[in-house]
Amino acid sequence: MKDPLVRLRESMLATGYTLDGVRERLGDVAATALSREELVPALRATRDGDPLGTLIRLWWLGVPVEPPPGLPVAELAAAGLLAAADGGQVVAAVHLQPWETGGYVVSDRKVRPGDPALRADHVVGAGGASANLAQLVSRRPVRRALDLGTGCGVQVLHLADRAEEIVATDVNPRALELARLSWALSGIEGVDAREGSLFEPVAGELFDLVVSNPPFVISPRGRFTYRESGLRGDDFCRDLVRQAPRLLNPGGTCQLLANWLHVEGEDWRDRVGGWLAGTGCDGWAVQRDVQDPAEYVELWLRDAAEQGTARYGELYDDWLGWFEAENVTGVGFGWISMHDSGSLDPVVRVEEYGGRVELPVGGYVDEVLAAIGRAHRLTGAELLAARLRLAGGVVEERIGPPGAEDPSTIMLRQTRGLGRTARAGMVEAALAGVCDGDYPLAPLLSAIADLTGESAADLLEKAPDSLRALIAEGFFHISTG
Structure with a gap:
């Protein structure tokens, strides 16, 4: 049978x-x-x-x-x-839902207002955060992948078609129990599921890809294992970022979701950039959303179906009081990607971007990381010798009074990928119109100088610095053909 x-x-x-x-x-x-x-x-x-x-x-x-x-x-x-x-x-x-991969995800039943309180080992189902991480993760095939803090096992459903070997860990035995059901109902076999905290179950091992939707919620104390670590503030996410690269094979990638504090008198970019500094990896952190303390508390009290309960006001006040004591002005949510490029000069980029992006980001995230590193590491002479080409889907927008001979503003806009926009000068706009990967940058700049009446020497000196950001942000690619 x-x-x-x-x-x-x-x-x-x-x-x-x-x-x-x-x-x-x-x-x-x-x-x-x-x-x-x-x-x-x-x-x-x-x-x-x-x-x-x-x-x-x-x-x-x-x-x-x-x-x-x-x-x-x-x-x-x-x-x-x-x-x-x-x-x-x-x-x-249990809650058993079909998932976008064609498989199924098993979790504890959703808790709604009026239901009993969550059990401490509650296993949350797949939702927005799960989908966000799945969209971020690189599509590159790998030999070994690690899902750190697998929960209901949803990330494994996405990894199964591009990883030869998958290890999935969780500190919660019940999470692994339900994750195994998710995998069985999705027709996925051979997942190596291990119980333990953080990196303990995989000590001494290396992976080509590490993914994690960790317990990133920042609260006064850990109440639910699926969302809170019990560590102070955002220390858990900090430690995860600093230690995860130790698990990577050369050329490996780690991608995770995180929350971080906005603290009075401190730039959040410095905070998150400090986490990435010293990892030995190229790092890219993107803040996709930020909430004020009250919004944040309300979100996670709703998540635990505590709105309308007798303890709601007490929990709300306690949480806000803790944020106030820590001088917290907000909480950021976003992506963090790290790549072990092997460079002795790793580069870190931290930015805020709340716009719409082309999905899946994982389809081009490797190109984003490579562009950030390449733009940073090329010397001025190497850049002038490089052959640039305009990225696909980049359009130019000129803004100015009707009838004016020259625009007051020139914008380059990506219609694909991250959908970034960048203000461009006449030189950058002219390059966008002619660079197709056939000629090195230096002679193109000299020709533009002749047309605009600028000094070729000045242009050759200044252009590399102005173009680095456009290369890092994917407006121009360096042709290798």
Whole structure:
């Protein structure tokens, strides 16, 4: 007889319990409401009792249902997925959701207002942070990958098609238990799951890729293992950034999510840049969002379904008081990527960017890291000898009064990748129009000097510094062909 998890997976696929199937079955209104944790539209959309609607109610909405035909109830109950309910019905003991990879993610049931308090070893499901990390991680095939703090195991679903060997760790035994269910229901075999804190389970080992969606939440004390480390402030994220590169093979990459404090009298860029300095890796940190202390506290009290409880005001006040004592003015959230380039002169770039980006970032993140390092390390003479080409998707925008002979502002804008914009002078704009990788930079600059009446010597001296930022930000590539 087939394994009950295999039978369940086959049943869900046959019924259409997939991400696309659920979206189509619910419709836009109910699906959007569900993303806000509002269940009523989804309950209305699934009240007919059809097979797909029943599975949505059972596994996603968490309400009792009549057991669908063919569901191996006894076996799934023994595996910890189902529990008995009144009237011969069954109710899910876990939250089981289809994921964008085509697999499934098993976690503890979502806690909503009015539910009992979270258990200390609660295993949170895949959400926005999980999706953000999955979009960031390099698509480059690797031999060994590590998912540090795997939680419900969702990152492994993304790594399975590009890593020959995957190790997944977590300090929470229950997380590993549910992660194994996620992998089994997704048809993923051979994951080496290990219990332990931080780097202990992989001491002395090296990997080509390390990913982590760590317990980055900053709070007065650690209450829930899935989101808080118990270390002071943002020390956990700092230590993770400083120590993770020790796990990398030459040429390896580490990519993770992090929170960091904004402290009165301190530039957050210096704080995060200080974490990256001394790692021996090229580093790229991007702040995607920043919240004031009250917003941050409200977000994570909602996350634990503590709004409206008797302790809400007390917890809120205690958290804000702690932030005040630490002189915290805000909390930043973002990405951190590190690459062991082997350079004796590693480069660190820290920036704030909240704009829309082309997804997945992992499709071009290796190029971003390479460009940052290359722009920093090229000498002026090497840059003048290099052959530049304009990156694909870069357009020019000229702004000025109607009828004016010359624009007051020239902007270069990326329509692909990170979608950056940069102000350009006449020289940079002229280069953007002619550099196609055929000629070295020096003769192009000399020709531009002849056309503009500038001194060629001055232009050759100044241009390398002005072009470095445009190369680092991906507006120009250095041709290697």
